Amino acid sequence: MNLKRRDFLGTAFAGAAAVAAPTMIRAQDEPPARGGRGNAAPPPTYTPKVEKLFKSPDRYPNALEATPEGLWVADQVSERVNLLDWKTGKSLKDFIAEGHNTSGIAVGGGYLWIGCNGAGTAASNRPFTRPTDKSYGEIAKCDMNTGKQAKAYKSPWGGTHGTIWDNTTGHLWAIAPGPGLALEMDPKDDLRILRMVTLHQGTPHGLDLYQGALWVMAAGDRLVQKIDPESGRVQEIWKLAPTDPDPHGMCIHDNYVYYCDAGLGGGRTPSPGASPSMIVRFPLVKT
Secondary structure, three states: OOEOHHHHHHHHHOOOOHHHOOEEEEOEOOOEOHHHOOEOOOOOEEOOOOEEEEEOOOOOEEEEEEEOOEEEEEEOOOOEEEEEOOOOOOEEEEEEOOOOOEEEEEEEOOEEEEEEOOOOOHHHHOOOOOOOOOOOOEEEEEEOOOOOEEEEEEOOOOOOOOEEEEOOOOEEEEEEOOOOEEEEEEHHHOOEEEEEEEOOOOOEEEEEEEOOEEEEEEOOOOEEEEEOOOOOEEEEEEEOOOOOOOOOOEEEEOOEEEEEOOOOOOOOOOOOOOOOOEEEEEEOOOO
16 A cells, blocks of 8 residues: 555654555665675676766856756745756746745646745745745646646655656656655546665765666765666766765766756855856766
């Protein structure tokens, strides 16, 4: 039996009635070897060569989404959303969406799905407030041309980071950074949780589905993990250098990982060694 959103806290976190919980998959950095003898070798780790492309139209880009028509980028302070040309970075769409501390953006089912972090974060330091600001995390379902909310779903796990639409299933995935989970949900059933994959990362943030795998960017650990969504096994790791732009939102397009540097450290000022507002990429080359 799968878990309803309203039961998430009572079941997933309090441990009540395990049979009522969604499928729970634990990510494994070093999965057990066959036959139970010791551990398998750790996943291969690669060092990417990061290429700076262009600056976001706004100051604090925090979420990316790859689509054939262009690169979607959303700002975590202004809540501005842009659709950019892949080659030039020219804005093809530009509007203010009804999100709050936008930290994830997905395109699917004719809507934008915006992961919102709520109060106490970057958006709370804006010199203005908006009617759609909330003190809690949400996933907002918004119009793709205006950013107007069609519906908002309060997230019982708190703030929400990366979001991605699965075109093969019509399901929505999102990162719950507090409990360290990637969640698969059913948009046709009030975002009912179907599956939870545990993540062993420092601040899981960016999220994508590519070549049958979950790809998760850890802002704290400065790396990208390729994860098997069925077993939770970490298959490959791309580790950023200390001098590379800080990682936040992420997407994958034509075998390149694109990510953005939101330019905010813990003190809400540009981080040392970061490249604020930059959108960058690296190829999935195994070197």
